[in-house]
Amino acid sequence: MKVRNKTDKVKIVTMGCSKNTVDSENILTQLQGNEINAFHEDEKPQEENVVIVNTCGFIDLAKQESIDTILMYADKKNHGDIEKLYVTGCLSERYKNDLEKEIPEVDAYFGTFELPGLLAKFNADYKHELIGERRTSTPMHYAYMKISEGCNRTCSFCAIPLMRGGHVSRPIEELVYEAQQLARRGVKELMLIAQELTYYGLDLYKKRALGELLQKLAKVEGIEWIRLHYAYPSKFPREIFDVMADTPEVCNYLDMPLQHASDPVLERMRRQITKAEMEDLIGYARERVPNIAIRTTFLVGYPGETDQEFNDLCDFVQGQRFDRLGVFLYSHEEDTKAHEVEDDILAEIKQERSNRIMEIQSEISFDHNQAKIGKEFKVLIDRKESDHFIGRTEYDSPEVDNEVLIDATNQYLRVGDFAQIKIDDAEEYDLFGSVVD
Numbered sequence: 001m002k003v004r005n006k007t008d009k010v011k012i013v014t015m016g017c018s019k020n021t022v023d024s025e026n027i028l029t030q031l032q033g034n035e036i037n038a039f040h041e042d043e044k045p046q047e048e049n050v051v052i053v054n055t056c057g058f059i060d061l062a063k064q065e066s067i068d069t070i071l072m073y074a075d076k077k078n079h080g081d082i083e084k085l086y087v088t089g090c091l092s093e094r095y096k097n098d099l100e101k102e103i104p105e106v107d108a109y110f111g112t113f114e115l116p117g118l119l120a121k122f123n124a125d126y127k128h129e130l131i132g133e134r135r136t137s138t139p140m141h142y143a144y145m146k147i148s149e150g151c152n153r154t155c156s157f158c159a160i161p162l163m164r165g166g167h168v169s170r171p172i173e174e175l176v177y178e179a180q181q182l183a184r185r186g187v188k189e190l191m192l193i194a195q196e197l198t199y200y201g202l203d204l205y206k207k208r209a210l211g212e213l214l215q216k217l218a219k220v221e222g223i224e225w226i227r228l229h230y231a232y233p234s235k236f237p238r239e240i241f242d243v244m245a246d247t248p249e250v251c252n253y254l255d256m257p258l259q260h261a262s263d264p265v266l267e268r269m270r271r272q273i274t275k276a277e278m279e280d281l282i283g284y285a286r287e288r289v290p291n292i293a294i295r296t297t298f299l300v301g302y303p304g305e306t307d308q309e310f311n312d313l314c315d316f317v318q319g320q321r322f323d324r325l326g327v328f329l330y331s332h333e334e335d336t337k338a339h340e341v342e343d344d345i346l347a348e349i350k351q352e353r354s355n356r357i358m359e360i361q362s363e364i365s366f367d368h369n370q371a372k373i374g375k376e377f378k379v380l381i382d383r384k385e386s387d388h389f390i391g392r393t394e395y396d397s398p399e400v401d402n403e404v405l406i407d408a409t410n411q412y413l414r415v416g417d418f419a420q421i422k423i424d425d426a427e428e429y430d431l432f433g434s435v436v437d
Contacts, residue, residue: 008122010038011048013073014137015066016056018193018229020089021137022146024054027088027115029135034124040137050084051076052118055091057163059331066091067103074105086110088118090163112164133181139382141416142189142225142398143182147175147213151195153232155259156270156337157302157330160195167196169204176216183222186416189380190217191227191397198231198240208237218249224418225380227397229255234272236281241288251394252289255324257297261316262309265302270337275316282320293395295324298357301350302330303341310353317360323368324401325361327354362428369402369426376436379404379421381413389413391421393431404431411435 010031014024024040031038039046051073055066066089076082084107092099093111100109110118116126136143150165151158179190194200201209217226226249228240233256244250260266261275285292298313317325329350332343379391382398389406391413396402404421406413411434413419421433 008036008050009046009048010036010050010052010122011041011046012038013041013051013053013069015054015069016058016062016090018144018191019146019195020054020056022134022144022193023089023112025134025137027052027054027118028137029130029133030115030119030126031122031124032135033127033130033133034119034122036122036124042137049082050086051082052086052088055087055089057090057092057094057159059328059333061331063091070099070103070106074103077105084121086118086121088112088114090160093163094159134178136182136185136187138398139416140186141380141382142191143187144191144193145175145178145182146170146193147197147210148194148200152199153196153272154270154337156268157299157333159333159336162335164195167199167203169200169202169209171204172209172213172216175213176220179217179220179223183220186222188222188416188418189225189227190223191229193229195230196232197228198235198237210237211239211243214240214243214247214250218247224249225251225394227251227253227255227394229397231256233258233278233281238281238284238288241285241292244292245289252292253295253395253397254285254292255295255397259297259299260302260309260313261298262305262312265305265309265313268304268338269299269302275312279320293323295326295397295401296322297326297328299328299330300353300357301345303332303338303344305330305345305353314356314360317357318364321364321368322361323395324365325357326400327357329354365402366426366428369428369431372423372431373426374423376420376422377404377433379406379419379433381406381415381417381419383415384408389415391419402429402431404433406433406435 012024012028014020028038053070056062070087073085077085086108087106088110092109096109119126148167148169150167151161152167258278263274332339377393379393381389381391383390387409389408391404420436422436423431423433425432
């Protein structure tokens with residue numbers, strides 16, 4: 001029988017994306033399932049004596065934030081404020097040997113697939129029966145669902161396959177069971193995430209099975225919204241748009257990072273798609289699902305990106321008028337194909353190009369939002385802040401997209417409920433509405 005220290009208070013600190021959020025939730029579930037007092041950083045404050053930092057290693061800024069966080073807790077350990085410090089996640093997977101030398105205060109480093117080893121530090125076992133019992137850190141009414149791990153794509157700038165390995169899909173039955181468990185606990189919205197969503201099923205079923213998964217998840221009682229994140233445009237399974245159009249539970253929303261729109265840059269990025277093919281795909285999506293909201297991200301400052309190539313991207317953004325858009329600055333990542341060439345775009349130019357794209361998008365977003373004034377939308381209420389209830393339409397994902405603000409001084413709503421809201425006013429990234437009687 002393993003002896004556990006039941007006086008341990010274990011804080012889990014999560015860096016990076018929603019995929020890391022799910023990983024931290026799984027760590028928490030396993031620790032609590034082994035009767036260990038574990039909690040997320042943003043939960044009710046406790047005097048922790050053990051810290052687990054779940055790191056991000058995606059780009060330079062994210063890596064530096066993770067390193068700074070590790071150093072902060074290493075300093076706390078040196079001062080006796082905590083007893084143990086463990087590090088896991090993408091940064092640890094990729095730079096474990098370097099980190100061990102540079103920050104020896106950490107008691108142990110673990111990669112992205114070493115959860116059993118981390119649990120062993122607490123004399124805890126990995127409990128397979130807890131699969132599907134994940135204890136979420138998000139508000140009770142929505143949850144992220146990771147449908148696969150890893151990526152088989154060969155984008156020249158991306159280090160994710162180095163940290164997460166090749167694509168591995170989770171079985172449909174397992175995902176449906178997890179959705180059922182989440183729904184029983186009050187989850188109404190599922191956000192499907194993966195390194196590459198549209199590749200789902202190829203390894204297990206020898207075919208793209210995202211459409212089949214969506215249809216089965218839509219039948220889970222209590223799930224009202226299903227949202228798609230991180231879809232790859234090349235060889236996109238277009239039957240997804242049929243499912244979206246025919247299935248009310250599947251939000252008319254698609255997060256599809258395109259990265260660039262100049263063919264020479266797309267070729268250097270090894271994106272396996274051309275500008276014309278992207279335009280055709282977007283056109284088909286909007287024809288099949290007329291009110292679809294498309295979110296995308298672009299990467300500026302890729303090695304060799306000329307003024308003309310950047311202007312081509314600007315023209316593309318102006319012409320396509322995306323509903324939601326984000327921009328990353330190119331980060332020169334070791335062991336990627338792009339690292340073989342010089343990172344020749346100055347940091348100031350990268351930032352100027354990012355700012356230019358967002359200026360264009362700000363005007364587009366303002367126009368889109370102005371067109372919503374006077375219309376009614378089904379809104380999911382996420383939280384109450386000061387004098388406003390804050391929610392989202394089906395065209396918006398938490399933390400990254402628009403929000404709807406409803407005056408709470410003379411209207412009552414309940415967090416986690418849906419409400420019919422009329423839009424009275426709008427700004428670039430916020431909508432203001434009132435409850436429809």
